[in-house]
Amino acid sequence: MKKIISQATIDRLPLYFRTLRLVEDEDMQIISSDELGRRLDITPEQIRKDLATFGQFGRKGIGYDVHELKIKIENILGLQNNWRLAIVGVGHLGGALANYVNFAPMGFSVVALFDSNASIVGSEVNGIKINAVSQLKRIVVQKAVDIGVITVPAVEAQAVADKLVAAGVKGIWNFAPIKLTVPASVPLVNEDLSVGLSALSYHMSVRS
């Protein structure tokens, strides 16, 4: 599974995955690139190209087996690993993520919460206890956390990232609006809300 897949393709795979889950629930057995494309506003050529990147398992003249393709994409994305998340920073956003219902169908589960605010340490969110950040390393190891989610203010984010890396997480999902520096061995994805909102503002402006 070491084949290089372009980031653009990787970013479309979860859309295919989600749609395949939906059509599987509709008891559809086979789907064409055309139908999949219609449901996602992506050209069928693009979809076939993306899928061809990691093998050929469509049937000419027929289409793709929905279940088989779903499992295949799940494995390409590594979702079958059932990654375990720890959220650092249980403010409004961290709390919302601790309750986020769309993680489960993708195989992610939140197993630990951390906050530096002593007044909320010890309480629970969605049945998960909030721990002090001082306990981060111990609990990350104990709970076998794979992914650290950073939802602290920007000024604290780098320190949290450092702690997560030291504790041995395998990846970081950062919501703080700041550039983080982590070892190349630890994949980092930034979820920057200001980017999408600014793009929206731009498109609204040029149109008026």
Add this chain to the structure above:
Amino acid sequence: MKKIISQATIDRLPLYFRTLRLVEDEDMQIISSDELGRRLDITPEQIRKDLATFGQFGRKGIGYDVHELKIKIENILGLQNNWRLAIVGVGHLGGALANYVNFAPMGFSVVALFDSNASIVGSEVNGIKINAVSQLKRIVVQKAVDIGVITVPAVEAQAVADKLVAAGVKGIWNFAPIKLTVPASVPLVNEDLSVGLSALSYHMSVRS
């Protein structure tokens, strides 16, 4: 301001904007593409290319005026419009966005909340009253809402989008994991958390 700017460039502008705000706070007057690039992990060539898209206002041998560039990017992105947001769906995520502190420095303000759950209608979040969805059109007009933020479950998202469009919003920011159909005249930006998290999963998998 009708010049076409590539989406890739548009998506980097908010990063430049944020960094310029920071360095302005550090009382830096002038910044080079090199320094800006170092702070963002973007090559200086890329930055100069992006900025050159909408005019020339750097000084050769010197760099860019921090304040001037900040204002320029703010105007390109249309942030000076001080867009007014309405959030539809005050669950965990909608509630978190109603409290999100990073909107204000970019000129966005949340002016209305809506939810279909009668048991929370009438209560307040961050000092903003939650209204019934049945009041959406009236209140969107009354409060001069520009942007509709969709944080309802996927199955309800299209209906909410239709209502927002009918009420006359100028743009939609969608957090529901589903493809929405809106008129081409209404810019739509999807904030899909599963994309980033899946990409993280992928990178963690290929590395192990």
Add this chain to the structure above:
DNA sequence: TAGATTGTTAATCGATTAACAATC
């Protein structure tokens, strides 16, 4: 068979990187 649809190659398009003249 005829119609449908994939997988793949070739063509096009667009974005990034490199290079460097202009100039502060």
Add this chain to the structure above:
DNA sequence: TAGATTGTTAATCGATTAACAATC
């Protein structure tokens, strides 16, 4: 002046689109 740095052109790289043979 010499050193620094922009703005722009050219070269490269990568992604999307088009076309179509293969084949169910």
